[in-house]
Amino acid sequence: xxxxxxxxxxxxxxxxxxxxxxxxxxxxxxxxxxxxxxxxxxxxxxxxxxxxxxxxxxxxxxxxxxxxxxxxxxxxxxxxxxxxxxxxxxxxxxxxxxxxxxxxxxxxxxxxxxxxxxxxxxxxxxxxxxxxxxxxxxxxxxxxxxxxxxxxxxxxxxxxxxxxxxxxxxxxxxxxxxxxxxxxxxxxxxxxxxxxxxxxxxxxx
Numbered sequence: 001x002x003x004x005x006x007x008x009x010x011x012x013x014x015x016x017x018x019x020x021x022x023x024x025x026x027x028x029x030x031x032x033x034x035x036x037x038x039x040x041x042x043x044x045x046x047x048x049x050x051x052x053x054x055x056x057x058x059x060x061x062x063x064x065x066x067x068x069x070x071x072x073x074x075x076x077x078x079x080x081x082x083x084x085x086x087x088x089x090x091x092x093x094x095x096x097x098x099x100x101x102x103x104x105x106x107x108x109x110x111x112x113x114x115x116x117x118x119x120x121x122x123x124x125x126x127x128x129x130x131x132x133x134x135x136x137x138x139x140x141x142x143x144x145x146x147x148x149x150x151x152x153x154x155x156x157x158x159x160x161x162x163x164x165x166x167x168x169x170x171x172x173x174x175x176x177x178x179x180x181x182x183x184x185x186x187x188x189x190x191x192x193x194x195x196x197x198x199x200x201x202x203x204x205x
Contacts, residue, residue, distance in 0.1 A: 002035050005100040009181040033111040034103055038093070045089035052088075053081045075162055076148060082169070090133070090176070094126050095119045101184045125187070133179040137172040144168050 010016065057077060060066065066073050098118040103109055122129060147161040147168075 002031050002038070002100055004177050005180055006104060008178045009101060009104065009185075012178065012181050012185065031103070034099060034114065037096075037099075037111060037115070041092050041096075042089060045085060045092050048088050048092075049081065049085040053084055057081075075158075076151070079144075079148075079165060079169075086172075090130070094130065095122055097129070097180050098122065098184050101181055121184075121187070129179075129183055132183055133176055136175045136179050140168045140172045140175070 096115050096118045098121050099111075099114040102114045102117050102121075106114070144165050147165050151158045151161050
C-alpha cells in the first residue's frame with residue numbers, strides 16, 4: 001500500500017514514477033510502522049469478512065442446493081467474497097487513508113501523528129471521499145455485474161467473462177489507489193481541482 005500510493009502520487013504530480021517504487025516503503029526506516037498498521041487493518045478486514053461470508057454462503061448453498069463442484073459457482077463465490085473483503089477493508093481504512101501521503105510529505109513524522117492528521121483531515125469528509133472513490137469505479141462495477149448476469153444466462157461464455165471480470169477488478173484496485181492522492185491533493189488545492197484561492201496551502205489540519 002505504501003509503495004502503490006507513492007507511485008500513484010508521483011504520477012498525478014507529474015513526477016517520474018517507476019515500478020520499483022512499489023517497494024518504496026521498505027527503503028524508509030520510518031515506513032515499517034505504517035505498513036504494519038495497514039497490515040493489521042487488513043487482517044481485521046479479513047476476520048470480519050470471514051465472519052460475515054461463511055454463514056451467508058452456507059445459507060445460500062443450502063437454500064438453493066448449490067455446490068463448489070461447479071467451477072462457475074466457485075469462481076463467483078470467490079469473487080463475491082473478494083468484493084465484500086474489499087468493501088470492508090475500505091471502511092476499516094477510511095479514516096486513515098491519507099496517512100501515507102502525510103508521511104511522504106513529512107519526513108520523520110510519527111505513526112500516531114500521521115494517523116491523527118489523516119483522521120482530522122477526513123473528519124466530515126469521509127462520506128464525500130467514499131462517494132468520490134465509488135464514482136471513479138462505478139462503470140467497472142457495472143461491467144462486473146453485467147458479466148455475472150450474462151454468465152448465469154449463458155454459461156457457455158463464462159470463461160471469457162471471467163477474464164473480463166478479472167481485468168475490471170484490477171482496474172478498480174488501481175483507480176481506488178489513484179483516488180487517494182487525487183482527493184488528498186485536490187483538497188489541499190495543490191493541483192487546483194477544488195479551489196484556487198490558496199494554491200500553496202499544505203495545511204492538513
